[in-house]
Amino acid sequence: MSGSHHHDPIEDNIETHPVKLAAGVAIGAAALVVGIILLAQFAVGIYQSRSLKDDPSLKAPDYDESHFTTFANYFKDKSGDLFGVPMEAFIKKEIESLSLAPLSLEKGRVIAVGDGIAEIDGLKNARAMEMVLFHEGEGESLEKAMAKDDALYGLVLNLEEGSVKVVILGNGARVREGMMVTGTGKLLSIPVGDDIVGRVVDPLGVMLDGKGAISADKDMPIERVAYGVMERSAVNFPIHTGIKAIDAMIPIGRGQRELIIGDRATGKTTIAIDAIINQKYEPKESRPICIYVAIGQKESKTARIMRELEERGAMEYTIIVNTSAADPAALQFLAPFAGAAIGEYFMQKGKDALVVYDDLSKHAVAYRQMSLLLRRPPGREAYPGDIFYLHSRLLERAAKLSKELGGGSLTALPIIETQEGDVSAFIPTNVISITDGQIFLEADLFNKGMRPALNVGISVSRVGSSAQTKAMKKVAGKIRLELAQFRELEAFMQFSQDLDEDTKKRIESGRRYTELLKQGQHDTMPFERQVAMIFGANNGLLDGSIVETIKGLEKTFLSFVDQEAKDLLPTVAKERDLSDSTQATLKELIAKFVSTHPTFYIVKQGN
Ligand SMILES: Nc1ncnc2c1ncn2[C@@H]1O[C@H](COP(=O)(O)OP(=O)(O)OP(=O)(O)O)[C@@H](O)[C@H]1O
Numbered sequence: 001m002s003g004s005h006h007h008d009p010i011e012d013n014i015e016t017h018p019v020k021l022a023a024g025v026a027i028g029a030a031a032l033v034v035g036i037i038l039l040a041q042f043a044v045g046i047y048q049s050r051s052l053k054d055d056p057s058l059k060a061p062d063y064d065e066s067h068f069t070t071f072a073n074y075f076k077d078k079s080g081d082l083f084g085v086p087m088e089a090f091i092k093k094e095i096e097s098l099s100l101a102p103l104s105l106e107k108g109r110v111i112a113v114g115d116g117i118a119e120i121d122g123l124k125n126a127r128a129m130e131m132v133l134f135h136e137g138e139g140e141s142l143e144k145a146m147a148k149d150d151a152l153y154g155l156v157l158n159l160e161e162g163s164v165k166v167v168i169l170g171n172g173a174r175v176r177e178g179m180m181v182t183g184t185g186k187l188l189s190i191p192v193g194d195d196i197v198g199r200v201v202d203p204l205g206v207m208l209d210g211k212g213a214i215s216a217d218k219d220m221p222i223e224r225v226a227y228g229v230m231e232r233s234a235v236n237f238p239i240h241t242g243i244k245a246i247d248a249m250i251p252i253g254r255g256q257r258e259l260i261i262g263d264r265a266t267g268k269t270t271i272a273i274d275a276i277i278n279q280k281y282e283p284k285e286s287r288p289i290c291i292y293v294a295i296g297q298k299e300s301k302t303a304r305i306m307r308e309l310e311e312r313g314a315m316e317y318t319i320i321v322n323t324s325a326a327d328p329a330a331l332q333f334l335a336p337f338a339g340a341a342i343g344e345y346f347m348q349k350g351k352d353a354l355v356v357y358d359d360l361s362k363h364a365v366a367y368r369q370m371s372l373l374l375r376r377p378p379g380r381e382a383y384p385g386d387i388f389y390l391h392s393r394l395l396e397r398a399a400k401l402s403k404e405l406g407g408g409s410l411t412a413l414p415i416i417e418t419q420e421g422d423v424s425a426f427i428p429t430n431v432i433s434i435t436d437g438q439i440f441l442e443a444d445l446f447n448k449g450m451r452p453a454l455n456v457g458i459s460v461s462r463v464g465s466s467a468q469t470k471a472m473k474k475v476a477g478k479i480r481l482e483l484a485q486f487r488e489l490e491a492f493m494q495f496s497q498d499l500d501e502d503t504k505k506r507i508e509s510g511r512r513y514t515e516l517l518k519q520g521q522h523d524t525m526p527f528e529r530q531v532a533m534i535f536g537a538n539n540g541l542l543d544g545s546i547v548e549t550i551k552g553l554e555k556t557f558l559s560f561v562d563q564e565a566k567d568l569l570p571t572v573a574k575e576r577d578l579s580d581s582t583q584a585t586l587k588e589l590i591a592k593f594v595s596t597h598p599t600f601y602i603v604k605q606g607n
C-alpha cells in the first residue's frame with residue numbers, strides 16, 4: 001500500500017461506493033413500505049372485527065361458559081372486550097372457521113431443488129407436515145402418480161412467504177426444476193395393521209424385508225398431539241427387562257419413559273434389545289408389542305440385531321423401523337415418529353407396546369442437518385432451537401391410557417450417546433429433563449468387566465417402584481442399601497489398611513451383590529427367578545461363597561429350587577408376591593443348598 005494519500009475509510013465508503021448508498025436508501029424505502037402495509041393490515045383488522053361485532057352468530061354464546069371464563073377474565077380485567085366483540089365469542093368464531101378437512105388438491109411447481117430439499121411455488125394452502133406428490137410425467141393426474149410403485153413424496157416443513165420448502169422423501173435426483181407438485185391434503189401418516197408385527201419397515205411404511213405388503217387397516221399420523229392428563233392413568237404395571245439390576249433397582253413401568261444413556265459401546269443397545277427379548281417370558285395376552293427404531297445405525301448392526309431377535313423368537317412380537325446412516329436425513333428424522341405412531345396403533349387397541357429409539361443423538365444430528373438445509377437459524381451447538389420441543393413432543397406420546405380409553409400403554413426407551421460421560425451437553429440435558437428417569441452406563445465400569453455397566457448410584461426411575469411386583473418390592477430394598485453402603489466403604493477402603501470385622505464383612509457382602517448383578521448379553525431372567533435369587537442373597541445364600549463362582553452358583557441354585565419345589569417359582573410368577581410360606585420354603589432350600597454344595601463356598605478353617 002502506498003503512503004502518498006490517505007483515505008478516511010468512512011468517506012471512502014460513501015464517496016467511492018454510491019452503490020452502497022443507494023442500497024441504504026432502498027432499504028429505508030422498503031422499511032417504510034413494510035410499515036405502511038402493517039398499518040393498513042391493522043386497520044383492516046379493526047374493520048373486520050367491527051363487522052364481526054354485527055355478526056348475529058356472535059351475540060348469544062350457546063356453549064359452556066366455564067371453558068373460557070378464566071382466560072376471558074384475564075383480558076376483561078385489563079382491556080375489556082377485544083375490539084368491542086366479547087372475547088369468548090371471538091375465539092369461538094375463530095376456532096369454528098378453522099378447517100381441518102382435507103384441502104383442495106393444489107398444484108405447484110418446483111422452483112429450486114438441491115440437497116434433498118425442494119422449494120415449491122403455488123402451494124398457498126399447504127400445511128406443515130403435509131405430504132406432497134411429485135409428478136414425473138407432465139400433466140399426470142394425482143391418482144396416476146400416487147398409484148406408481150415408486151411414487152415420490154415430499155414433506156412440507158417450511159411455510160415461507162410465497163413458497164414452501166419440502167424435504168424429498170426419497171431420491172432427490174428425481175426432482176427437477178419446473179416439475180409439477182400436488183398437495184395431497186394429507187398429513188404424513190404410516191399405514192398400520194396387526195400383521196405389521198414381525199416386519200421390518202421404513203418410516204413411510206415401505207416394507208424392507210421383501211415379504212410383501214401388509215393388510216393395513218389404519219393410517220396412523222406420524223405426528224400427533226400427545227394424550228392429555230385426563231386421558232391417562234397412573235403407571236402401575238411393570239415392564240420387566242429381565243436384567244436384575246434394572247428390575248430390582250430401577251424398575252420401569254408400562255407407559256413410562258426411561259432414558260438409556262452412556263458413551264459409545266457401553267452396552268446401551270444391548271439393554272434395550274434384552275428388554276425386548278425378555279418379553280417372551282410374559283404371558284401372550286399381556287405381552288407388549290415391541291418396536292425397535294434404528295436411527296441412522298450401521299446396516300450391519302441392525303441386521304445383527306434382527307438375527308438375534310429372530311433366533312430368540314422375539315421377532316414374533318417385534319417390529320423394526322429401520323433407517324441406516326446411508327438414508328437421507330429426512331428419513332432418519334421421521335423414524336422415531338413412525339415408531340411412536342405404530343406403538344399408538346396398538347396402545348389404542350388397549351394393548352401394551354414398548355418402543356426403543358436408538359438413538360436420539362443421531363436423530364438430533366439428522367434434524368440439525370435438515371434444518372441447516374432448510375436454512376433455519378441454528379442455535380446452541382448448532383442444533384435448531386426447536387430440537388427440545390421436538391424431542392419432548394415425541395416422548396410425551398408415551399402414555400398409560402385411562403380405563404375409558406382401553407387402558408393400553410406405550411413405554412419409551414430412548415437412547416442417548418454421551419461424549420466422555422458428559423451429560424451436561426445440550427441434547428443429553430434436554431432428554432434427561434423430559435424422561436422419567438435414566439439408566440446411566442459408564443465406560444469405566446464396562447472396561448472393569450461390570451456388565452451391564454450400570455452406575456447404580458446415579459441411575460433412577462421416578463415412577464417405577466409403584467409399578468414393581470410385590471414380590472420384587474419385598475427383596476429389592478436390601479440390595480439397594482447394601483450396594484449404597486458398599487460404594488461408600490469402597491471409597492474409604494483405599495485409604496485404610498486395617499479394617500474392623502464389621503466393615504470387612506460389609507465389603508465382602510457388597511462384592512457378592514455386585515457380582516450377582518453381572519449379567520451376560522441376552523441372558524435375561526424372568527422376574528420370579530430374579531426374586532428367588534435376590535431373596536437368597538438377602539438370606540445367606542452368598543455368605544462365604546467364592547466370588548468368582550457366583551454365576552455358576554446362581555444357575556445351580558435356581559435349578560435346585562426347580563427340582564426341590566416344582567411349584568414354588570410358578571407360584572411366585574402367578575401371585576406376583578412372596579408369601580410367608582414361600583419365604584419359609586426358600587429359607588429351608590437355601591440352608592439345604594449351602595450344606596450340599598460345598599464347591600461354591602470357601603472352606604472355613606477348622607472345618
Ligand atoms: N451384558 C453384557 N455382557 C457382555 N457383553 C456385553 C454386554 N452388554 C454389551 N456387551 C457387548 O459390548 C459391546 C457394545 O454393546 P452395545 O452395542 O450394546 O453398546 P452401545 O452402547 O449400544 O454401542 P454404540 O455406541 O456403538 O451404539 C457389544 O459388543 C456387546 O456385545
Ligand SMILES: [Mg+2]
Nearest residue numbers: 268269270358
Ligand atoms: Mg448402540
